[in-house]
Amino acid sequence: MEVPEVVVxxxxxxxxxxxxxxxxxxRLVSSKELGDLLQMTPAQIRKDLSYFGRFxxxxxxxxxxxxxxxxxxxxxxDREWRIALVGxxxxxxxxxxxxxxxxxxxxxxxxFDDDQRQVGQALAGLIVQPMSEMPRIVTEKDIRIAIVxxxxxxxQNVVNQLVSCGVKSVLNYAxxxxxxxxxxxxxxxxxxxxLQSMTYYLGAELGSAQQKRAHRIxxxx
Amino acid sequence: MEVPEVVVxxxxxxxxxxxxxxxxxxRLVSSKELGDLLQMTPAQIRKDLSYFGRFxxxxxxxxxxxxxxxxxxxxxxDREWRIALVGxxxxxxxxxxxxxxxxxxxxxxxxFDDDQRQVGQALAGLIVQPMSEMPRIVTEKDIRIAIVxxxxxxxQNVVNQLVSCGVKSVLNYAxxxxxxxxxxxxxxxxxxxxLQSMTYYLGAELGSAQQKRAHRIxxxx
DNA sequence: AAGGATTTGTAATAGCTGGAACAATTGGCG
DNA sequence: CGCCAATTGTTCCAGCTATTACAAATCCTT
Numbered sequence: 001m002e003v004p005e006v007v008v009x010x011x012x013x014x015x016x017x018x019x020x021x022x023x024x025x026x027r028l029v030s031s032k033e034l035g036d037l038l039q040m041t042p043a044q045i046r047k048d049l050s051y052f053g054r055f056x057x058x059x060x061x062x063x064x065x066x067x068x069x070x071x072x073x074x075x076x077x078d079r080e081w082r083i084a085l086v087g088x089x090x091x092x093x094x095x096x097x098x099x100x101x102x103x104x105x106x107x108x109x110x111x112f113d114d115d116q117r118q119v120g121q122a123l124a125g126l127i128v129q130p131m132s133e134m135p136r137i138v139t140e141k142d143i144r145i146a147i148v149x150x151x152x153x154x155x156q157n158v159v160n161q162l163v164s165c166g167v168k169s170v171l172n173y174a175x176x177x178x179x180x181x182x183x184x185x186x187x188x189x190x191x192x193x194x195l196q197s198m199t200y201y202l203g204a205e206l207g208s209a210q211q212k213r214a215h216r217i218x219x220x221x
Numbered sequence: 222m223e224v225p226e227v228v229v230x231x232x233x234x235x236x237x238x239x240x241x242x243x244x245x246x247x248r249l250v251s252s253k254e255l256g257d258l259l260q261m262t263p264a265q266i267r268k269d270l271s272y273f274g275r276f277x278x279x280x281x282x283x284x285x286x287x288x289x290x291x292x293x294x295x296x297x298x299d300r301e302w303r304i305a306l307v308g309x310x311x312x313x314x315x316x317x318x319x320x321x322x323x324x325x326x327x328x329x330x331x332x333f334d335d336d337q338r339q340v341g342q343a344l345a346g347l348i349v350q351p352m353s354e355m356p357r358i359v360t361e362k363d364i365r366i367a368i369v370x371x372x373x374x375x376x377q378n379v380v381n382q383l384v385s386c387g388v389k390s391v392l393n394y395a396x397x398x399x400x401x402x403x404x405x406x407x408x409x410x411x412x413x414x415x416l417q418s419m420t421y422y423l424g425a426e427l428g429s430a431q432q433k434r435a436h437r438i439x440x441x442x
Numbered sequence: 443a444a445g446g447a448t449t450t451g452t453a454a455t456a457g458c459t460g461g462a463a464c465a466a467t468t469g470g471c472g
Numbered sequence: 473c474g475c476c477a478a479t480t481g482t483t484c485c486a487g488c489t490a491t492t493a494c495a496a497a498t499c500c501t502t
Contacts, residue, residue, distance in 0.1 A: 016397070055450095058451080098311075145419065177238060189415065191321070251480090
C-alpha cells in the first residue's frame with residue numbers, strides 16, 4: 001500500500017508525544033488521548049497507523065512502548081544518522097550547539113564553509129572543512145543528510161554540490177526555495193514564513209468587519 | 222469567499238520569491254516562471270492568487286512590484302509587528318540575534334525569562350524581564366505575536382500565560398505540541414521533526430527491496 | 443460466566459485540493 | 473491592421489484526505 005506523504009509527516013509527532021508519555025510512565029494510550037494531545041481526531045491517528053499495521057488492542061488502546069518502537073522502526077529512527085552541516089556562521093554555530101539532535105540519533109559529523117577564516121577552526125569537536133573536501137568526506141562517511149545554513153544567495157549552489165555528492169535529504173535553513181532533482185528531499189526551516197502565514201489572520205482581526213467575516217479562525221497545533 | 226489555510230500558507234513563499242525577482246530587476250513574471258522557481262504547477266499559483274483578486278494580465282503575466290504589494294497587503298506585512306520572546310537561553314539568544322526578522326517587519330520588543338540569573342540582563346538592546354511582567358508589557362506594547370524558546374517541559378505553561386495576556390499567534394521552538402484555545406494559532410519550528418520525516422524515505426532506500434517498492438519517492442521544495 | 447463499557451481497524455462518505463483544459467485577453471510583429 | 477504567441481482566470485474533474493460510523497474484539501465488574 002502507498003503511504004501518503006502527509007501521513008509520514010505526522011508520524012514524527014506521534015513519536016514525540018509517545019516519548020513524553022513513556023517518560024511520564026504511561027503504559028497504555030488510546031487514540032482519543034493521542035488526539036487530545038495533538039489536537040487531532042482519534043480517527044485520523046488510527047487511520048494513519050493502519051497504513052503500517054495493527055498496533056493496538058481493541059478495548060485497551062496502544063502499548064506506549066511497543067507503538068513507539070514500531071514507529072521508530074518505520075521512520076528508520078532505530079539507527080544513527082550522520083549529518084553534514086554546511087555554513088558555520090552565526091546560524092550554523094547555533095545548529096552545531098543545538099542539543100536536540102544527538103538524543104534523536106542525528107549526529108553532525110562534518111562541517112563545511114567556504115570562508116577561509118572559518119576553515120580549519122575547531123567547533124563542537126569538528127574541524128571546519130573547505131567545500132572542496134565535501135565530495136571526499138561525504139562519500140567516506142556515507143552521509144545522506146545535510147543541513148544548509150548559508151546565506152540565501154549561496155543556498156542553491158550548495159544544495160547542488162550536496163546533491164552531486166549523493167546527499168538525499170536536505171534541511172534548508174536559508175530563506176530561499178531551492179530546486180532539487182526528483183529523489184532528493186528538501187525541508188525548509190524558515191521562521192519568517194511561519195510568522196507571515198499567521199499575520200494574515202491577525203491582519204483580518206485588526207481590519208474591517210468585512211475582512212473579519214472573510215477569514216475564518218481555527219487553532220492549529 | 223473562504224480562503225483555505227493551505228493557500229494562505231503558500232502566500233509567504235510567493236512573497237519571498239517575488240522579492241528575489243524584484244532584487245534581480247525583473248518587472249514581469251508569469252505563473253509558469255513562479256511555478257518553476259517554487260516547484261509547483263502554474264495552475265496552482267494562478268488559482269491561489271485568484272482567491273484574492275485578479276492581479277495579472279493575460280498574455281503578459283504579473284507585475285512583480287504590484288503583485289508583491291498586493292500580497293504584502295493581504296498578509297498584513299505592510300506594517301510593523303511587535304513580538305515578545307520568551308526564553309533567552311542558548312536558543313532564545315540565537316533568535317534575538319537572527320537578522321532575518323527585522324527586514325520583514327518583525328521586531329522583537331520584549332524578552333522574558335523566569336531564570337533570575339537572566340532577568341535584568343541586556344540582550345540585543347532589550348532588558349530581560351521576569352515572567353511576572355508579561356501581562357503588563359504585552360498589554361502596554363499591544364503585542365499579538367510571541368516566540369517561545371523555553372524547554373519543552375515549560376512550553377505549555379508559557380503558552381497558557383501568553384494566551385491569557387492576549388497573544389494570538391505563537392511561534393513555538395520547543396519540541397513539544399502545545400494546545401491552545403480556538404482563535405490562537407501556533408506554528409512549530411522543530412528541525413528534528415523535519416529530519417524524522419525524511420529518514421522514512423532514506424530508510425526505505427537502505428532497506429529491503431520490498432520496503433523499497435512500498436515507498437514512493439518524490440522531491441519536495 | 444455474562445454483561446457492559448471501551449476502543450480498535452476499516453468501510454463508506456463527504457469535503458477538500460490540485461491539475462487539466464479552455465475561453466478571453468493582451469501585446470508583439472509583420 | 474490583422475494575425476500569432478503567450479498567459480491569465482476559471483470551470484470542471486479526478487484524486488486525495490479526513491471524518492463518521494460500526495462490527496469486532498478486549499477487559500472489567502459483578
